[in-house]
Amino acid sequence: MLKRFFWLVRLFGMRVRDARTGKDLGKYLFLPWRGRILVFGLGGAHDEPFYPVFLPQRRLTYALQELGFQQHPKPDFPNERHSHDIAHASAGKERSQDG
Amino acid sequence: MVDYWTREVPGTDLWVVHGGNRADFEAINLENKSFVGCARLRTRNHPREKQSYSPVFAIVAKAIIHSPYRYIWFMEYDHIPLTPLAPEFFLEKLQREQADVIGFRLNRFDRTNSPHYLYHLINPEFLDFWRNLSDRRDKTTILSMLGTGSFWSRQAFEAVAGVQETTPIYLEIFFPTVAHHLGFRVREVTEHNKFVSGHSAKEVTIEAARRAEAWTFHPHKTFWDV
Numbered sequence: 001m002l003k004r005f006f007w008l009v010r011l012f013g014m015r016v017r018d019a020r021t022g023k024d025l026g027k028y029l030f031l032p033w034r035g036r037i038l039v040f041g042l043g044g045a046h047d048e049p050f051y052p053v054f055l056p057q058r059r060l061t062y063a064l065q066e067l068g069f070q071q072h073p074k075p076d077f078p079n080e081r082h083s084h085d086i087a088h089a090s091a092g093k094e095r096s097q098d099g
Numbered sequence: 100m101v102d103y104w105t106r107e108v109p110g111t112d113l114w115v116v117h118g119g120n121r122a123d124f125e126a127i128n129l130e131n132k133s134f135v136g137c138a139r140l141r142t143r144n145h146p147r148e149k150q151s152y153s154p155v156f157a158i159v160a161k162a163i164i165h166s167p168y169r170y171i172w173f174m175e176y177d178h179i180p181l182t183p184l185a186p187e188f189f190l191e192k193l194q195r196e197q198a199d200v201i202g203f204r205l206n207r208f209d210r211t212n213s214p215h216y217l218y219h220l221i222n223p224e225f226l227d228f229w230r231n232l233s234d235r236r237d238k239t240t241i242l243s244m245l246g247t248g249s250f251w252s253r254q255a256f257e258a259v260a261g262v263q264e265t266t267p268i269y270l271e272i273f274f275p276t277v278a279h280h281l282g283f284r285v286r287e288v289t290e291h292n293k294f295v296s297g298h299s300a301k302e303v304t305i306e307a308a309r310r311a312e313a314w315t316f317h318p319h320k321t322f323w324d325v
Contacts, residue, residue, distance in 0.1 A: 039212060047204070049211035072207035074287060075242055075275075079199060080235060081254075081282035 009040050016050065019068035025050050100176065100323050101129045108180050110187065111172060114162060116155045133158045139267070146215055149267040152246065152274070153260075160260035171256040178248040178295070178317040179305065185314040189250035189288075198286040200278045202249035203295040203317075205287035208272070209241040215269055216241055224266040232262065233280035242275040242285060245297060247317045249274070255283040291315070 013027035026044035030037050048071065055066040104113050115132040117124040118140045124132070135154050142148035152173075159171065170193070172186055182188075193201050208216040219225045219241075230238045251259075259277045268276075275285045288295075293303060294313035299320075308316040 041212075045212045045214055047206075049206060049208055049213035049216070051211045072209075072211070074289070075205055075207050075279070075285060077235075077240075077279060077284060079197065079282060079284040081199070 005040070006042055009042055013040070013042075016069050018050065018071050019053065019055055020070055023071065025069060025071065101127065103323075104180070108183055108185060110183065112168070114159055116158055118155075131162070133162060146218070146269050146271075149219075149269045150246075151264060151267065152270045153262075153264045156256065156260035156274075160257050169253050171251045171253060173249050173251065173256075174315070175247045175317070177320050177322065178315055179319050179322050180315050181305075181309055181313055186250075188314050192286075192288055193250055193252065196286040197284060199252045199255035199283035200244075200249060200275065200285045201288050202244040202275065202285070203247070203288055203292050204243075204245040204297070205275060205285060206243050207240065208243050209239050213243065215243060215272060219268060219272065222266060225268070228266050228268070229276065229280055232277065234282050235280055238280070240276070240279060241272060242279050243271050244275040244285070244287070245295060245317075246271045246274070247297075248295065248315055252283075255281075258283070288314075 009027055009029045013029040016025040016028050017023065018025060025048045027042060029040040031040065032038075050069040050071045052067055053070050055068045057064075057066065101113065101115065104111070113129065113131060115127055115129055116135055117127065117132060118135045118137075121134065124134045135158060137151070137154045139149070139151035140154060142150040156173075163171075170186075170190060172189060174180070189201060193199075206213075226239065229241070255278050258281050259274060262277050262281070264273060278285050291314055294308040294311070295315060295317045296303065297318075299318050305316045305319055305322070
């Protein structure tokens with residue numbers, strides 16, 4: 001059953017690419033359903049997650065917008081611990097060592 | 100396993116946290132050991148049951164409270180160190196990245212089609228948890244990191260171990276995201292992702308990993324049976 005389902009996604013699915021980087025994010029089958037879109041994949045959404053985004057358009061048109069997909073860049077956030085230490089000096093959000 | 104770790108990774112002190120049966124725990128020939136009987140640890144379908152390592156982190160943080168360790172290397176039993184220099188490599192990477200936590204397969208999940216993220220999103224307390232905890236400007240960032248092995252500064256490890264999991268959150272989301280929202284810097288050991296995976300792959304063997312000078316390998320469920 002699952003094999004047949006994967007076969008359908010492979011045959012009729014659309015190759016999704018990151019709108020910014022062009023990276024291949026896998027094959028997905030999009031099915032309009034009661035005002036939503038059901039997204040069937042091959043199980044790759046965990047390793048290559050993406051989010052939908054309406055794409056910028058060169059020409060102003062009221063009749064057509066393009067929906068694409070993007071991935072977050074790899075996490076590269078700075079350490080903000082110093083400000084945290086000060087903010088939490090008396091806040092007590094974290095559990096004490098005794099549990 | 101204890102012999103292998105002691106022999107192959109001499110630069111580390113080992114602490115075994117055992118979540119299996121009591122008799123196996125008693126048979127472990129090591130002074131530094133703890134038993135965890137928590138149901139949140141003993142899951143079968145880990146993401147669906149939102150497996151938690153919070154008790155493990157809390158136990159270890161408490162156990163080493165008077166010891167002068169500066170770094171904690173967390174490893175599941177089937178995540179195998181392949182070189183005695185692994186802890187040095189991790190430390191060098193941590194320092195080079197100016198990070199507080201490094202691990203494998205680190206991704207940002209918020210607003211994506213990640214099945215783990217969407218499964219947590221159905222819980223109304225999930226986003227509130229981060230809103231209440233976070234000191235970052237963006238309190239909606241959700242990270243995920245493979246839970247099998249990670250390398251921590253002691254400060255980050257203790258801070259994360261001290262956070263109470265007031266709503267169930269799968270460990271692969273909980274630890275990197277808590278560290279992030281407490282202000283710590285979490286980075287990925289990207290170049291070694293291929294040797295450390297959630298599922299075994301035919302084309303990536305432990306022999307191939309050794310040949311490629313991988314630091315560690317996961318998963319190898321039968322390594323200790325030999």
